[in-house]
Amino acid sequence: MKPFSPTLRKALAASAITLALSNIWWFSRHEPEEALDYQLxxxxxxxxxxTPEALPLFYERSGKWQIDGKLESSVSSKLLQTNPEAVAGYPNxxxxxxxxxxNAGAxxxxxxxxSLLNEGICKAGIYAGKKAIGPGETLQAEIDIYDLAWVRGENGEKRMCQSRFG
Structure with missing residues (x-):
């Protein structure tokens, strides 16, 4: 059997090296993560x-809250206290x-x-218009309370929530 020519050997070696490097690149590359706007x-x-209609309503154009019929820049006057017996292990x-x-979008x-982050409010429940039938056949809104970790600002920077209210 006749050995491969030096030119063919070089071409085969170059092909093998190219395939090995392309495999290394393919399996070690990182997919860019989708840029999240917030984390809860x-x-x-x-x-x-x-009566979810009684909750403060956010006005997106002004960035203010409608509270008891008036536009307010702060919503901290409506802070509530969690019930420590409601969930074992969750602090008050x-x-x-x-x-x-x-119809509010993302x-x-x-x-x-x-707006909540600017006030130092890191725990919030946000109602966006859905009601379910609750006890006694009444329409009720169930609002989950979330810890606000961070929000992406207008310039794309990640702003961490610093709680002022515990």
């Missing part, structure tokens, strides 16, 4: 209300329950979170 963590605590903390318009949701 569940607390296991919730609120049941039959202050939170706020607010609402958005039914950007409005993010801007409402930024």
């Amino acid at each position: 963590h569940t607390t296991g605590v919730g609120l049941l209300t039959d 903390r202050k939170y706020v329950a607010v609402r958005l318009r039914e 950007d409005i949701f993010r801007r409402a979170l930024i």
Whole structure:
């Protein structure tokens, strides 16, 4: 059997090296993560209300909250206290329950979170217009309370929530 020519050996070696390097690149590359706008963590605590219309409403154009018929820049006057017996192991903390318009999109949701973050409110329940039948056949809104970890600001920077209310 006749051996491969030196030129063919070089071409085969170059092909093998190219294949090995391309495999290394393919399996070690990192897919870019989708840029999240915010991060929330569940607390296991919730609120049941039959009057979600009474919750502070976020106005996206002004960045203010409608509270008791007036536009306010702060929603901290509506802080509530969690019931320590409600969930074992979850500390008694202050939170706020607010609402958005039914057709609010992701950007409005993010801007409402930024408003809460600016006030140092890191625990919130956000109602966006869905009710379910509760006890006694009444329509009630169940609002889950979340820990707000961070929100992406207008310039794309990640802003961590620094709680002022425990």
